[in-house]
Amino acid sequence: MNDLPPFSHTPADEISSVHDRVVSSFLKHKTRTIEYRLKQLRSLYWGIKDEEPALTEALKLDLGKSAYEAYLSEIGWCLNDILFVCTNLEKWMKDESAPDIPLTNLLMRPRIRKDPLGAVLIIGAYNFPYQLTLGPLIGAIAAGCTAVIKPSENAPHAARIMQHIVEQSLDSEAYRVVQGAIPETTALLEQKWDKIFYTGNATVGKIIAKKAAETLTPVTLELGGRNPAIVSKNADTKLAARRVLWTKLFNAGQVCVSQNYVMVDREVLPAFLHELGVALKEFQPKGAKDNEDYSHIINERQWSRLKTMLDSTNGKVIYGGHADKETLLFEPTVVQVESADDALIKEESFGPLIPILPVSNLEEAIRTANEVHATPLGLYTFGTNAENAKVLAETRSGGATMNDAMFHASMPTLAFGGVGDSGQGAYRGKSSFDSFTHRRSVTQTPGWMEGMLAVRYPPYTAEKLKK
Ligand code: NAD
Numbered sequence: 001m002n003d004l005p006p007f008s009h010t011p012a013d014e015i016s017s018v019h020d021r022v023v024s025s026f027l028k029h030k031t032r033t034i035e036y037r038l039k040q041l042r043s044l045y046w047g048i049k050d051e052e053p054a055l056t057e058a059l060k061l062d063l064g065k066s067a068y069e070a071y072l073s074e075i076g077w078c079l080n081d082i083l084f085v086c087t088n089l090e091k092w093m094k095d096e097s098a099p100d101i102p103l104t105n106l107l108m109r110p111r112i113r114k115d116p117l118g119a120v121l122i123i124g125a126y127n128f129p130y131q132l133t134l135g136p137l138i139g140a141i142a143a144g145c146t147a148v149i150k151p152s153e154n155a156p157h158a159a160r161i162m163q164h165i166v167e168q169s170l171d172s173e174a175y176r177v178v179q180g181a182i183p184e185t186t187a188l189l190e191q192k193w194d195k196i197f198y199t200g201n202a203t204v205g206k207i208i209a210k211k212a213a214e215t216l217t218p219v220t221l222e223l224g225g226r227n228p229a230i231v232s233k234n235a236d237t238k239l240a241a242r243r244v245l246w247t248k249l250f251n252a253g254q255v256c257v258s259q260n261y262v263m264v265d266r267e268v269l270p271a272f273l274h275e276l277g278v279a280l281k282e283f284q285p286k287g288a289k290d291n292e293d294y295s296h297i298i299n300e301r302q303w304s305r306l307k308t309m310l311d312s313t314n315g316k317v318i319y320g321g322h323a324d325k326e327t328l329l330f331e332p333t334v335v336q337v338e339s340a341d342d343a344l345i346k347e348e349s350f351g352p353l354i355p356i357l358p359v360s361n362l363e364e365a366i367r368t369a370n371e372v373h374a375t376p377l378g379l380y381t382f383g384t385n386a387e388n389a390k391v392l393a394e395t396r397s398g399g400a401t402m403n404d405a406m407f408h409a410s411m412p413t414l415a416f417g418g419v420g421d422s423g424q425g426a427y428r429g430k431s432s433f434d435s436f437t438h439r440r441s442v443t444q445t446p447g448w449m450e451g452m453l454a455v456r457y458p459p460y461t462a463e464k465l466k467k
Contacts (some may be wrong), residue, residue: 001053001054001057001161004160007153007156007160007410009179009181009183013204015188018194019148022119022148022173022175022252023119023173025171026116029408030174031174034089038086038089039143040141040175041082041085041138043170044082044085044134044138044166047170048078048079049209051164054161055075055130055158055161056070056071058161059158062126062156063251063295065251065295066292068293069250069251069295070186070291073251074128077128078131080412081138081429082457084401085139085142092142092430093114094114095112095114097111098110098386104452107446107449108443108445109444110239110441111443112440113440114143114437115144115437115438116120116438117143117218117436118194118316119145119193119376120145120148120193120195120196121150121193121195122147122148123200124151125199125200126155127298127444129151129155129159129351132222133151133199136199137175139432139433139436142432142433143434144437145195146179147177148188149176149178150180150184150188154299156350159177160179163179163399183455189207189208189212193212195435195436196218196219197219197425197427197435197436198220201223201224201245201419202223202422203384205223209221209306218360219418220424220426220427221425222417222423222425222427223418223421223423224350225256225373225375225397225398225422226372227380227406228380229262230263230379231262231263231265231383231391232268232381232383233265233361234387235382237271238279240272240275240382240403243382243405244380245280245354246283249294251285252295252297252332252351252352253349253350253353254295254298254351255398256377257406258406259405260349260355260382261355261357262355263365265361265365266359269358272356272427273318273334273336275355276319276354280334284332288331288332289324289327296327297328297351298358300328302350302351303323303328303330304325306323307323307325307330307439309353310323313335313343314343315337315342315344316335316336317333318334318335318336319331320332333352334356335356335374337356338358339357339369340357340368340372345357352372356445362383362387362391369395373424375398375421376397376422378397378399378405378409379406380404380406382403396419398417411429412429415428415429415431416428420463
């Protein structure tokens with residue numbers, strides 16, 4: 001890691017030439033063959049594998065992330081995605097024949113080709129810098145696109161090692177890294193792309209969508225949301241407590257799919273709070289401070305934002321509450337709040353804050369979830385099968401997990417994405433390939449059918465109408 005040059009922003013005047021290079025490379029059609037795509041993917045696989053220690057170290061430096069989480073949700077995640085794509089790519093690339101076609105039309109071989117969209121821009125976020133930047137890149141390579149990735153400047157060590165890997169492993173004519181923050185991303189958005197894939201907050205998502213609309217560029221937007229968790233009176237409180245707590249210990253809650261608040265039926269509230277305390281003691285026996293397993297908050301700006309949220313709550317702190325600006329530590333903090341208008345529920349915390357909102361019944365929980373945010377990224381429900389089914393039937397969300405939290409987002413073959421203002425488009429597994437693929441409808445009319453088809457030509461005589 002120390003051998004690498006320090007993180008530095010790409011000079012603004014280089015950005016248009018980086019763009020032009022990947023565009024012209026796409027137009028040479030070299031990224032289209034399966035051999036080329038597999039070669040790039042395999043090379044990326046080994047590039048990541050060779051740099052595992054540096055990748056782990058970078059996450060430690062940026063986020064204080066443990067090696068365990070680094071492998072589980074970042075390094076191993078990307079490696080597995082590549083293996084899955086390589087195993088299935090040939091099948092995905094094949095033409096699909098059109099379904100339910102009348103016999104005469106079958107002679108024209110109606111089918112769908114899988115064409116790459118072209119030269120694409122991928123903008124990543126800081127919390128899982130590899131999976132959120134290299135993950136979409138894997139899809140873009142698989143689809144036969146060329147690409148520029150713009151890692152988050154807020155995880156600079158991760159950004160630097162990703163650049164190194166891309167430069168060492170991939171065809172530099174087709175895959176490039178631009179480093180930087182708002183000015184560099186703005187310069188990238190001035191270019192004409194064939195797709196923009198953005199992960200991050202909704203405010204910037206709107207900037208991206210507006211800019212892309214000027215040139216009718218398609219976008220995938222992977223945004224955030226105020227995800228609810230619901231614990232019904234029939235839930236297994238111990239299980240629910242352990243599982244929701246885990247989502248806030250993982251990466252110190254800097255996870256787009258962690259629940260933002262937990263609504264708990266008053267009947268089981270004491271038991272649930274007790275179990276949260278028991279689980280916290282088990283998962284962090286010596287507390288959060290100096291805990292190698294527990295990440296810190298990415299930077300002072302985000303730490304201060306969380307601290308302001310905590311200071312603004314009208315709720316009662318049940319566990320935690322300590323935060324240290326110098327080390328960017330933020331304890332997992334359970335707060336019992338009285339209203340959905342509380343500062344901890346109104347905003348997405350994107351950190352280890354766990355507001356608990358007591359509710360009188362499932363109907364109230366569903367109503368509140370829909371009022372707080374009609375289309376969150378994730379939704380979690382703990383109860384009987386019938387209760388969980390009711391919650392699913394009466395709410396909307398990008399994805400959902402029943403009797404657990406976040407798990408729908410961890411399935412390598414399940415499409416992941418938001419709905420409404422939590423995002424549009426999806427990826428992972430085949431969806432990553434689809435996300436960068438144009439499904440091009442094609443037919444082919446044999447010359448010998450001319451006699452049969454001549455009826456279409458004018459003049460449209462009365463005799464032709466009879467046929
Ligand atoms: P971030 O600070 O890393 O920013 C994300 C990207 O946006 C960066 O590459 C950054 O350079 C770029 N950016 C920032 N301001 C910009 C501007 N004005 N114009 C153009 N680009 C700009 O991360 P963040 O946005 O703070 O991430 C946290 C948010 O992202 C949360 O809301 C979280 O829920 C969401 N998120 C969603 C997913 C998902 O998969 N749906 C994953 C991670 C995070």
